[in-house]
Amino acid sequence: MLDLKKIRREPDWFKEKLATRGVKPEAIDEVLTLDAKRRELLQETEALKAQRNEASKKIGEAKRNHESADEAIAAMQKIGGQIKALDEQVAQNDEVLFDKLAHLPNVPHEGVPVSLTEDGAKEMRKVGEIRHFDFEPKHHWDIGENLGILDFDRAAKVSGARFVYYVGLGAQLERAVYNFMLDEHMKEGYTEMLPPYIVNAHAMYGTGQFPKFKEDVYQVNGEDMTLIPTAEVPLTNYFGNEVIPAEKLPVYVTALTPSFRSEAGSAGRDTRGLIRMHQFNKVEMVKYTKADQSWDELEKMTANAENILQKLGLPYHVITLTTGDMSFTASETHDLELWMPAQGKYREVSSCSNCLDFQARRLHMQYRDENGKLQYVHTLNGSGLAVGRTVAAILENYQNADGSVTIPEVLVPYFHGITKITKENAVPFNRQK
RNA sequence: GGAGAGUUGGCAGAGUGGUAAUGCACCGGACUCGAAAUCCGGCGAACCCAUGUUGAAUGGGCGCGCAGGUUCAAAUCCUGUACUCUCCUCCA
Numbered sequence A: 001m002l003d004l005k006k007i008r009r010e011p012d013w014f015k016e017k018l019a020t021r022g023v024k025p026e027a028i029d030e031v032l033t034l035d036a037k038r039r040e041l042l043q044e045t046e047a048l049k050a051q052r053n054e055a056s057k058k059i060g061e062a063k064r065n066h067e068s069a070d071e072a073i074a075a076m077q078k079i080g081g082q083i084k085a086l087d088e089q090v091a092q093n094d095e096v097l098f099d100k101l102a103h104l105p106n107v108p109h110e111g112v113p114v115s116l117t118e119d120g121a122k123e124m125r126k127v128g129e130i131r132h133f134d135f136e137p138k139h140h141w142d143i144g145e146n147l148g149i150l151d152f153d154r155a156a157k158v159s160g161a162r163f164v165y166y167v168g169l170g171a172q173l174e175r176a177v178y179n180f181m182l183d184e185h186m187k188e189g190y191t192e193m194l195p196p197y198i199v200n201a202h203a204m205y206g207t208g209q210f211p212k213f214k215e216d217v218y219q220v221n222g223e224d225m226t227l228i229p230t231a232e233v234p235l236t237n238y239f240g241n242e243v244i245p246a247e248k249l250p251v252y253v254t255a256l257t258p259s260f261r262s263e264a265g266s267a268g269r270d271t272r273g274l275i276r277m278h279q280f281n282k283v284e285m286v287k288y289t290k291a292d293q294s295w296d297e298l299e300k301m302t303a304n305a306e307n308i309l310q311k312l313g314l315p316y317h318v319i320t321l322t323t324g325d326m327s328f329t330a331s332e333t334h335d336l337e338l339w340m341p342a343q344g345k346y347r348e349v350s351s352c353s354n355c356l357d358f359q360a361r362r363l364h365m366q367y368r369d370e371n372g373k374l375q376y377v378h379t380l381n382g383s384g385l386a387v388g389r390t391v392a393a394i395l396e397n398y399q400n401a402d403g404s405v406t407i408p409e410v411l412v413p414y415f416h417g418i419t420k421i422t423k424e425n426a427v428p429f430n431r432q433k
Numbered sequence B: 001g002g003a004g005a006g007u008u009g010g011c012a013g014a015g016u017g018g019u020a021a022u023g024c025a026c027c028g029g030a031c032u033c034g035a036a037a038u039c040c041g042g043c044g045a046a047c048c049c050a051u052g053u054u055g056a057a058u059g060g061g062c063g064c065g066c067a068g069g070u071u072c073a074a075a076u077c078c079u080g081u082a083c084u085c086u087c088c089u090c091c092a
Helices: A004-009 A011-019 A025-064 A070-102 A140-147 A152-158 A169-187 A201-206 A232-237 A294-312 A358-363 A387-397 A409-415
Strands: A122-127 A191-193 A198-200 A225-227 A251-260 A279-289 A316-320 A332-340 A345-354 A366-368 A374-376 A378-386
Touching (some): A004 A011, A025 A070, A122 A294, A140 A169, A140 A387, A169 A191, A169 A251, A169 A387, A232 A279, A294 A332, A294 A387
Antiparallel strands (some): A251 A279, A316 A332, A345 A378, A366 A374
């Protein structure tokens, strides 16, 4: 949610900034018109209410003194009707106004590459060496199915397309990866959480998924509940409607949760493998900061996500998304994309964003500054990381010519001595008999 | 799923139709070398509107979980709803 008063003061600045995100200038004008109407109506109705309050006080006194107040009561009856009519107009006007306002995305930060499409993203740095294969590298789905550790066919039988069973050492690899991620983030000062996976509409609205992206999520039938599309929702709503003691800030939290996405509109894209699932695990990082800390904290958070990839030895690059490609609530977003040898390209594995006060304004999350004044906190969120895509990258980058997969060194402690996933050790039930 | 109780300021807690007691906390002052205690005064989150200012305010609105309704007037009456607690039922 943008600051309505600020829009009122500097409409042209907002028009210019939001145009880079595809917002038409008329959208701002509409808001301004509705805002002007709102204030006009408020002045009218509030003047009448003041009059009514005054009269009611006198009527009360008259009644106590057993005097007649019939005349005043009759006059107030009339005013009461006017007030009611005006209040209805205000309510109608407000509904439209706040709906328009809620559909405006956050203002992009200075320096974010301007483009209405994803083209034009700025590469910040490239890290890690791309491995040279002396054989044709396989896709992770082929590696996984050959080893028996990824079973898409049976998942289709049970759930449908875009679901998977991890089996045996595959399941263990997923678990090792997210445990490793959580352990690293705890070292970096994050508090681990295990939040609800189903949230109400208010929470979805607070983090900006609603009202714009209702079709992208799974709603519980007949209830006002939604399966979380990301842990950002429960983690960022945690302090909703609170004044956070300033000395607590910045607060770092992290959680492993599944994420549920309907992937409406992505039919035909990434139909194979772990890249685009209806349910996937993700370790999420969320920060609450003071207003002057959030840009520093964005860099640190990006570094926290990068640390995971560096320790796993996976090559990646960091890009700053364009104005048109950023998520609705973000002011600036750094994406980490890791190298998928079989596809021969980088794929997104993390997205770290500074939302400034955009979410806090909706969620009423504030702190008191040095002067005792209430300020909105800034919120940041980032994946640290998408677990399934990380596993996919491990399978592809650590594959061997014989179809086995070497376990990255930092994960070996989680495997209690196993250093390689082979056809022989991958799935115990395939060995038996 | 059934029955009951509750939701009021930072906290505690009164208030069954006349415009939100009181206590603690907090802020200012007095007393004191200073502090505690005591006394005096203030303060009831946030929000919205107007005039004004840019770390001055003043006036008004709103405000007793939320949303409606009745009324000249609602914390109070009515309807709906959310959440919390207790008991029963069920359950990992």
